[in-house]
Amino acid sequence: MPTPAERPVVEPGPELTAEQFARYSRQLMLPGFGDTAQRRLGAARVLIIGAGGLGTAVAPVLAASGIGTLGLIDDDVVELSNLHRQLAHGVADIGRPKVDSLADAIAAIDPGCRVIRHPERVTAATLPGILDGYDLVVDGSDNFPTRYLANDAAVLAGVPLVWGAILRFHGQVGVAWHGRGPTYRDLVPSPPPADEALSCELGGVLPTLCTAIGSFLATEVIKLVTGIGEPLIGRVLTYDALTARTREIPYAVSPETPAITGLIDYDLFCGVPDDSDLTALSAAALAGRLRAGERLTLLDVREPEEVAARRIPGSVPLPLAELRAGAVPDAAGAPLVVVCERDPRARTAARMLAERGLADVAYLAGGIQSYVAVGGEVEGDDIV
Incomplete structure (x- = not known):
């Protein structure tokens, strides 16, 4: 009997077609997977925050696995400096909105995957309404305000959050699901000082780290949707690319973590100055x-x-x-x-x-x- 954290997030969709049986034959034969799990994937609606290093690694894999609907939210355009790690974008995409470029890459894999583009910035005002149409959310952002926002919005929406973080040679993956286990706020109660928080732009990132952590993220989504395996709830997986070592950090619900009753100003919470006009x-x-x-x-x-x-x-x-x-x-x-x-x-x-x-x-x-x-x-x- 599965534990509450292991119950599938999504109910099965329609019966598979002959073409779908052929397309997904190599995963349909997996022990404990089968027809029902594949139909759950087809019915799933997954929102991906960020169409950068992690987003471009996660989205194509999820589309190939049979996820029925993928939402992409990002307000950025493709730049030359993105191409070494954001593998769904190419030279011809420079200057295009990232959500458009990534949507084209998904369509090339499976035209039947429904892609919903949200070419806008993730904010406390926009995310709740967008998230309302999805079963779970993947956070592939590279800043603390968005990570806390994604966590709190997922708590309020009652959906699981699969989150990842990458910088230089190290990456982390976790699953936050309020009511089924601890959330990101239990793991990181307070953000680091704003002037100590490096982004990939400032600190750099090994390109292979994106695909490695992206694969872990996609795997957690598949596990949550289908009910197979043991999700990373209450555990953080860390990966050191230089030593090829992983380790696991357990954590639990903290009685000191405040209840989430609404969204806040996350830039202010993280001490980020409003330099949008600079x-x-x-x-x-x-x-x-x-x-x-x-x-x-x-x-x-x-x-x-x-x-x-x-x-x-x-x-x-x-x-x-x-x-x-x-x-x-x-x-x-x-x-x-x-x-x-x-x-x-x-x-x-x-x-x-x-x-x-x-x-x-x-x-x-x-x-x-x-x-x-x-x-x-x-x-x-x-x-x-």
Whole structure:
């Protein structure tokens, strides 16, 4: 007799056609799978948050397995820097909405899979209405505000959440299902400081990690939908790609976890400043523009000792305190890029300059740390 956590999420759909028997024959013969499990997959409606590294790994596998309806939510477009890890997108897709590119990849696998595109940002205002039409949700995002939002929305909707996280060489996978086990808030009660939370854009990611963790995510979805196996409820699977080792971290419902009664401002909860009106320049983009000889003014707002230790050649030092006191940088008519060690001070400075009327101001996302990580040239007393 299955435990409550193992009961299938979805009731079986219509009888399989001859074509479906042929298409899914290799999984229909699996022990404990069979016709009923396949019909559950066909009736399932799965929402995938993010059409990036994890989303492009999860969606094609789920479509190939026979999931009947896939929802894709993402407001981003395909960029060249995506292609090393987001394998459902190609060169011809650069500039296209990611949900459109991923939908085309799914259609090439199985035209019968219904794809619902949600080309919009995931917010507390939009997600509940979207999630209302799905049986479970997969979170493939790369930031803490969205992870907490996905968890809380799933709790309120009464559906399971399959979540994954990747960064550099490590990945995590878990299943949160309120009433059947602990949720993401039981595992991570408080978010890390915003200036310590790296994204893949700032910290990098091994491309094979996306497909590895994506496969784990898809497997958990199939298990929940069909009722086979033991879902990762109350357990987090961690994977270290450099050592090819996995380990399991058990966790339980915490009596200190507050009840979820509504959605909140998740950027505020995670301490993320509202910099949506600022222009961020990635480390790779800055390195590329400098190597191409583009004329830029780099404004370094760190303290003198930090600048002496290492700096981007040609950068102009102007400590943030002096900028606050009214000092005005000379951009010499070139686009201005503000830099600091990580990027919090650069964001503050960029906002101050924009408010003073300076146009064409950006900040270096991830700071000099990210610039060095992508091979950007630096000089200084600490450079040997």
